[in-house]
Amino acid sequence: MPTAVINYLLGPDLRLMLEEGDADGLKAFCEELHPAALAELLAELEDETVWRVLSHCALPRQVEIFEFLSLHRQVELVEAIGKERLSKLVGEMSSDDRADLLSRLDPVRVESLLPLMAQADRADVRRLLAYPEESAGSIMTTEYASLTEQATVAEALTALRKQAPDAETLYYIYVLGPDRRLDGFVSLRDLVLARPERTVGELMRRDVISARVDDDQEKVAAQVMRYDLLALPVVDEANRLVGIVTHDDAMDVVRQEAEEDVLRMGGVEPLADSYAETGVLELAWKRGKWLMFLSLVALATAQVLQRFEEVSEAHVWLVLFLPLVLAAGGNAGSQSAALIIRAIALGEQGTGPWRLAARELLVGGTLGFLLALIGYLSGYLWFELGSNESLMVAGTVFVVVVIGTVCGSLLPLASKKMGADPALMSTPLITAVMDVTGVILYYGVGIWLLTTLAGTAAR
Amino acid sequence: MPTAVINYLLGPDLRLMLEEGDADGLKAFCEELHPAALAELLAELEDETVWRVLSHCALPRQVEIFEFLSLHRQVELVEAIGKERLSKLVGEMSSDDRADLLSRLDPVRVESLLPLMAQADRADVRRLLAYPEESAGSIMTTEYASLTEQATVAEALTALRKQAPDAETLYYIYVLGPDRRLDGFVSLRDLVLARPERTVGELMRRDVISARVDDDQEKVAAQVMRYDLLALPVVDEANRLVGIVTHDDAMDVVRQEAEEDVLRMGGVEPLADSYAETGVLELAWKRGKWLMFLSLVALATAQVLQRFEEVSEAHVWLVLFLPLVLAAGGNAGSQSAALIIRAIALGEQGTGPWRLAARELLVGGTLGFLLALIGYLSGYLWFELGSNESLMVAGTVFVVVVIGTVCGSLLPLASKKMGADPALMSTPLITAVMDVTGVILYYGVGIWLLTTLAGTAAR
Structure with missing residues (x-):
């Protein structure tokens, strides 16, 4: 269903449930609607109301919906809540979306937030925030699935079950050598189609296409597009895997770069937010x-x-x-x-x-x-x-x-x-x-x- | 490795192998290099030489490489070969790329080609060519994976092994009711993570986002982008599944529409081919x-x-x-x-x-x-x-x-x-x-x- 229709049909329902304080209705609403569609409905409500609606579902779902809001709206919403709540939200966010959000917040606030986060998350945030804007490092996520060459297919599938909750995609799994060196990759498709006793080393493709962490984001997106990839691994100068850029983030870059071209052709400095969100x-x-x-x-x-x-x-x-x-x-x-x-x-x-x-x-x-x-x-x-x-x-x-x-x-x-x-x-x-x-x-x-x-x- | 570097390094190797008639070298070359990289190397060679290089590998690999060439180059190459060879090539191509290529060829030639193709392919071509330009139907592929609600996870994985060679993606699998009615979808990720005795009906998501076959391609691409999808199912007026649009094709649409905007802003009628390929x-x-x-x-x-x-x-x-x-x-x-x-x-x-x-x-x-x-x-x-x-x-x-x-x-x-x-x-x-x-x-x-x-x- 087109989103405009969804909003037209569901907007009044949502308002009614809010007025009547219909907790069950709101819970069902949050959990059944596609998070992207819900985010679009919420985008137009007041900050306080958005938080009221979101409080009806579990944190992972809240975060899923929150991540579909525009960065501009995320910043506005986050400014309306306290440090404790914010740290929980941010702790649950995916690594790239979190870095994007934090890069837009007041650095003083970010510093006061970091001690409340888990050690690993804290290190992740510091590392991602250090990459220059528009570099591969700034758009990648550190949540990828990985395996070793020695694992059998059966072992690999078991390992993936464990990694699933934290990985941004399970469809490309990177094969790492000592010291996280990127040796190749297998696709979930190949794993599923292979006999369980075969090893990852036999299945993996070694001609893996990768980007350097300081590559320009436009170049990264062009590679994802040229090779029709679902994700592109990002490595450091020693060919160690540091993150992946997924197809949807690459698509956002293509769109963003195209928008900049159109605006510059028209003699407008590119906008940080959407047209409607810009003052x-x-x-x-x-x-x-x-x-x-x-x-x-x-x-x-x-x-x-x-x-x-x-x-x-x-x-x-x-x-x-x-x-x-x-x-x-x-x-x-x-x-x-x-x-x-x-x-x-x-x-x-x-x-x-x-x-x-x-x-x-x-x-x-x-x-x-x-x-x-x-x-x-x-x-x-x-x-x-x-x-x-x-x-x-x-x-x-x-x-x-x-x-x-x-x-x-x-x-x-x-x-x-x-x-x-x-x-x-x-x-x-x-x-x-x-x-x-x-x-x-x-x-x-x-x-x-x-x-x-x-x-x-x-x- | 950036493609420019690949071309710079491998171009002379390729030329040497061709001169020396090194069949083994050419075969290894065709099979080991990424098809997209090879396509870029081939793009600059003469038609006859391209066919000579390609003849060193099996048909499926030939087609894989061929599909990475620009449409303009595909048309040029195809004009240099006979009907029998063309019909084999076209029979092996993926359904959307095939339709794109045939829509650019002389209709008389296409008609003479159809009798040489398998019945199912012929029907597929006729149907796809009938959809209006820039519609969802014109960019979709008919090669998708599907299951029924009653199948268990174990049965589903067996079924997918059979469908794998023909499906453009195995990552989203569509759940069909009677008469190919689209009832929902499961992801391969969910199937792999689920216990084997569960049924597809229990795992499937019913809030499937779909496009109509006559929707504008720009709208389809916007939906793929908005919901971060790997593929979007395309249905007819009776909600019967007729095809899917994959993320890479959606990305091409985003790029193409952006290009049209930039050119129109500059007062140029959009080009059918790339700048370098336009006379x-x-x-x-x-x-x-x-x-x-x-x-x-x-x-x-x-x-x-x-x-x-x-x-x-x-x-x-x-x-x-x-x-x-x-x-x-x-x-x-x-x-x-x-x-x-x-x-x-x-x-x-x-x-x-x-x-x-x-x-x-x-x-x-x-x-x-x-x-x-x-x-x-x-x-x-x-x-x-x-x-x-x-x-x-x-x-x-x-x-x-x-x-x-x-x-x-x-x-x-x-x-x-x-x-x-x-x-x-x-x-x-x-x-x-x-x-x-x-x-x-x-x-x-x-x-x-x-x-x-x-x-x-x-x-």
């Missing part, structure tokens, strides 16, 4: 930064235009095609940027910068010719300019489209080379650069050529 | 369509400007701030569009159009004020305009930003309402609309106010 002032700031920068670029363009004051006065018609010149360069550039940004995000091979620039030059030339033709025909036929003037407009459009295309494709590559997000060199920035370039070409070079040619013709 | 002419066309449309809008702006010829001549300084006015409206609009497009793609709740417009109005007002201030100060101090003129520029910027923000947020919603992709109302289109609006406000309303006020003041 008006924060939104205004994340947009305002870029808008102010772009306004300054527009003012630089104005400055350039001012230098061509005499040209403006002598050729008032120039203003007519200014929007076309500005739009052509900016739009062609954004198109190239969008294509390259996605190609980089998808980890496409075989797009070296020179081959790429050559290709974009070809596309840019074709597009430039097309738009120049439109410029020439409209100038000559529609706006009744002279033939030379129309040719000047067409020439400017051609050059601007070609420059825009090449810049738009190379800027994201340059950005990546410098270690920044390729999408940082986004549409608005390219548009801005092309605005200044366009004005100089149009009012400067174009008019100079026009008058020089006219002078030559008159002579 | 120059196709690229030029997918970009040219939008660029030509946007050029016409720029020419409409020119037409509007022409109507204000007298104003242009009387107030030549106006041109200086034209880039600012155009950029402010367009950029503010793109920002809103990017935010809303992502919010829609992520299925965010609680963003009704009115609440959203109110919120954007607030953000737009704040941003408008900020940019208007920059406009006023720079006009007055930097470009030495009069106070009234600076105020007019500031006022225009304010209004343009507010209109841009509200339009940018409502256009994607309107687009969605009309059943189109929200990203269709993308950055370039909003920029174009705001160009015309900006010029009218600046040259029309602004100057009219300025002269009226000056007239009143003079009186």
Whole structure:
């Protein structure tokens, strides 16, 4: 059933049960509904009410539901409860979700919380919080199932029964040598299908694909996707297994990185929370930064235009095609940027910068010719300019489209080379650069050529 | 190991083995390397060479490697081989990958191929090809594992051993009633952990989340993501199980939809293949369509400007701030569009159009004020305009930003309402609309106010 329908149908039921204090009803509600669906119902209730509903079920279930809430909402809820309750909740959470939540809380509060947690959990939290943001270490969980090579299938299945409550997935089981060295993995499928007396060593695959703990999360997600994995093991510099990244966390990374690309293409600093959860002032700031920068670029363009004051006065018609010149360069550039940004995000091979620039030059030339033709025909036929003037407009459009295309494709590559997000060199920035370039070409070079040619013709 | 490194290290080995005709080496190569890694190595070789390499391993392995190639490359390769060989390959492919490939081939060839396939495969292909593009039916596989409620755990595990070779995943097993009605599911994890004498009926979860065969693929992927599923069952109108969508296929949809959003935001028609696989002419066309449309809008702006010829001549300084006015409206609009497009793609709740417009109005007002201030100060101090003129520029910027923000947020919603992709109302289109609006406000309303006020003041 779609969630919107669930909320529409169940929201009123929930409210009624709360009003009537129907403990049995609430208990059944918490235990029977899918935790993700319940989390969506709860997201819109007040903090106190959420805790009242959750108190009707056992702690593991409470945590399961809680983990499906957005991080933003989790932080809000956690701020409303005391240290003891929080430590119990956090002790039960899965290792990666717990690290995410704690990284968002006031460090002073986290420090006061740690002594209340079990020794092993405490060490786990400290280790996970130490990994840099957006690294494999920051998205992995330390709760994985493992076996040794010597175990038989029957022994392995018994061992897995013990590990089951704590493991995030039982479907890939990692085979460890001395000192937790990652030697390979078996799938639960292979174990179940094998005869009980065979050993893990006979079944295991040794060509295990792994990530390093300091790898970028985008690279990790790309690997999970490329090899269609359920989980990817994460190792340290000595090839010791330190955690796993599961397919659902990899999917979240893909989604998050895509969201960042779309926002950066639109000239918005990526948001930490969802759009609905972000306050008006924060939104205004994340947009305002870029808008102010772009306004300054527009003012630089104005400055350039001012230098061509005499040209403006002598050729008032120039203003007519200014929007076309500005739009052509900016739009062609954004198109190239969008294509390259996605190609980089998808980890496409075989797009070296020179081959790429050559290709974009070809596309840019074709597009430039097309738009120049439109410029020439409209100038000559529609706006009744002279033939030379129309040719000047067409020439400017051609050059601007070609420059825009090449810049738009190379800027994201340059950005990546410098270690920044390729999408940082986004549409608005390219548009801005092309605005200044366009004005100089149009009012400067174009008019100079026009008058020089006219002078030559008159002579 | 990163794939780039694999290719760098193994590419020369492969070439050497091919030159020396080292059959044993090639066989080991095909069987030991991960099929995804091998597929990436093969992607860059010639069709004939790829078939030569593949012929060194058994058909199931050949197919496994083949399925990791891009669809574009699969089509190219398949065009180089005869009907008999193709029918064997296709017969061994997984049901969803096979349907994807056949949907890209010449229908005449597909028809000639069907008689060579097994009856069951033939029916499967016909059914899958009949589902509309981008529907749950078009991305699902019909190869799932199923059980009945009455089976004991021991019987279930025996049954799964039989189904294993044909099932895409054994981790979720669907429990079917009479007439393949979907009653629930058990996970392999639960089966393995349960005592052998218990029945599937006791273990199964009945609150199974499913999709309808005609649901949009984006919705299906969102459900897989929301509930952290390994697979989502797909049912027909009578709740009969017809297929499953696995997590990796859902991830591909998320990636594909994100790519479409980024490209549309950049004003490019989404590509069918990867950037590197798309020809120059196709690229030029997918970009040219939008660029030509946007050029016409720029020419409409020119037409509007022409109507204000007298104003242009009387107030030549106006041109200086034209880039600012155009950029402010367009950029503010793109920002809103990017935010809303992502919010829609992520299925965010609680963003009704009115609440959203109110919120954007607030953000737009704040941003408008900020940019208007920059406009006023720079006009007055930097470009030495009069106070009234600076105020007019500031006022225009304010209004343009507010209109841009509200339009940018409502256009994607309107687009969605009309059943189109929200990203269709993308950055370039909003920029174009705001160009015309900006010029009218600046040259029309602004100057009219300025002269009226000056007239009143003079009186």
